[in-house]
Amino acid sequence: MKYYGDLRSIITALDEMGDIMHVHREVDGDFEPSAITRRSYEIQSPAPLFHKVAGVAPGFRLFGAPAALSSRSDMPYARVAMSLGLAPESTGPEIIEALSAARFKPGIPPVRVESAQAECQQNILRGAEANLDRFPIPFAHDKDGGRYANTWGTLIVKTPDGKWVNWSIARVMKVDGKRMVGLIVPSQHIGQIWTQWVARGEPMPYALVQGPAPAISCVSGIPIPANADEADYIGTLAGEPVPVVKAISLDLDVPATAEIVIEGHVSIERDYQEGPYGEYGGYLGEGSSAQPTFHVETITHRHDPIWPMSITGRPTDESHTLWAMGLAADALTYLREAELPIKTTWIPEDSTVHWLLVVMPENWRERLPGVSSEALTQRIGEVLFKTDAMVFIPKVYVVDDDFDPTNLREVVWALSTRVHPVGRRAVFEDQRVIRLPQCYDEAEYVAGKGAKVVFDTLQTKRHLHASFAQGYPEEVRQRILDNWPE
Known part of the structure; x- marks a missing residue:
């Protein structure tokens, strides 16, 4: 078992397993990275890493299918398991047990490091330079309302009193270089916190983090109880505190090893149309709804940053692996309680x-x-x-x-x-x-x-299966196995 403290280290580990597909030719900045990623889900190929994207500076990269099914048939859940610090051969139920068990252990709070020690602040962009146009943000699907700037990044917000810090994933659509619009559902944790800021009449500070340690992305996309801090839960899974650094322009701490951090404020009104978007149910989206605007004020990033993406749709993508496991772990926890x-x-x-x-x-x-x-x-x-x-x-x-x-x-x-x-x-x-x-x-x-x-569907009496395992005497089965293939 090994905990991967940043996105690059797990990409290296997956590459050594043969589970990374390097795309070195230049791909267009509109649909090609997303279409390649979508096909990789559907044929269960290695995860695509795009080294050259048209329209952006050399060195900026895209990474698709970060927690989908592995191309290794002997360890199908390796990307999810390794992201959580578990052995790559872990089964689905073993991952669910680990996620549930961590909820009953004391959290390990994050530890703050200085800016000089934080890779995510190697480059600092302010004002007009803090512009989304410099990053390789593709259209996820051709019927979407725009380019989606967040499909696998972590949104960090906290309540006005500072008592609850929430790390979550929600879809966020790029409007232009300085604005995004995000889906904020009132019942979800980010929606509950945004409502508190609206009640105060103040825009909500946010940080959108792309490419943190893979466990951060995973835990951001699964349910844990309200008022619990995901950072503490991740520390429990990792067995060590998450290193964080103070954001440049906000009173928020962000993961120090992240690839890119976007800082700004969210409007107090639902003032821009978001969507449509092709979602996890497997259908292209229809229609849009009014959602709050995310204003972009500061951006920091590592040298040669990597922007991860999840292109949702028909099985199997991160919604059907990681998120589904998180929901199942939540159900298991409540049923056992x-x-x-x-x-x-x-x-x-x-x-x-x-x-x-x-x-x-x-x-x-x-x-x-x-x-x-x-x-x-x-x-x-x-x-x-x-x-x-x-x-x-x-x-x-x-x-x-x-x-x-x-x-x-x-x-x-x-x-x-x-x-x-x-x-x-x-x-x-x-x-x-x-x-x-x-x-x-x-x-x-x-x-x-x-x-x-x-x-x-529970049976009142268990019926034997008409199968190799249950339909023949043990000595017959063993003799066949010993001589297979003949």
Whole structure:
């Protein structure tokens, strides 16, 4: 296990594993980097690193698919695992256990270093020089409302009283060299903090950090409890404090090893149209909405900076790996806190964060005497649908542990044979709905409410599988394996 303290060190490690695709020819600054990155997701190729982008100064680079599935079939979650300081061969459930376990450990606060020690402040741009046009920001999809300046960067904000510092990922669209517009959802943590600044009538200071230590990007994109500082949680995962430096123009601390830091203030009104944007559900966006403007005042960056990007869409990208694991870890944490004997939770990548599997151990009835599967299903829904993270997930499946929930072929087999056509489910009406999940109708989006469901697929009696593992005597299986292939 190794913790990577900056983006460059993990790129080097992935390169040594054969999981980096170096693109040395010049690519256009509009769609080509995004299209290459999108194809890399869909064919599960190495992550593309673009060394020469038209229209920007030599040395500026783009890095795509930073936490997607690895091209190494023997360690598919290596990019996520290594980003979090775990072994590259870690399984999905092992990553989820690590994310959940860290929430019960004391946080390790960040440590501030001097500006001279902070790589992110090797170059300081102020005034007219602090301009986004100098950076390689491509269009993510050809139907998007503009170039998206943030798809994998960390937004840092804090409450006016300074008691809560939030590090998060939210999409932010470039307007011009000095302005961006970002999606701020009131229920999300950045939305809660922005609302406090609006109540004071003051623009919210922000720092947009591109290319920090990979664990920072990952944790910024997963749910942890409100009023908890992501920096402390990252320190727990890393086993050491995150080095930070005071921003040049703001009272905010930013990761010292980051590639690029954009500093400024967010307007107190929703004064510019944001979107559309092709989102994680796998469809190109339609329409836009009024969102706050992010004014650009100061930019700092390392020499020859690297701008990372996540090009969301059909599986499998960072939304379906890292974010899905974070949501599953959040669900696992709350279910275990409710004293339910959950073995693991999992969101299949190909469900685009629309399914959650809650996996029960074989002895769950012994551990919950007198509780029926129907009552268990109801209780799971009651726990989950009170949490903020579950606003994204409309369908939950309570399943046995006699198949591999991370193997989509086995998931499809189990669900297709065990989901009852009309019964054995708990429906929860009038649940909170936002526009990002794709399965609701317009009236439900407008109302902000819709149904969610928990399917009870638990078997009253476990059936043996007609498979190689369960359909033949052990000595026959071993003899076949010893002579395979003949």
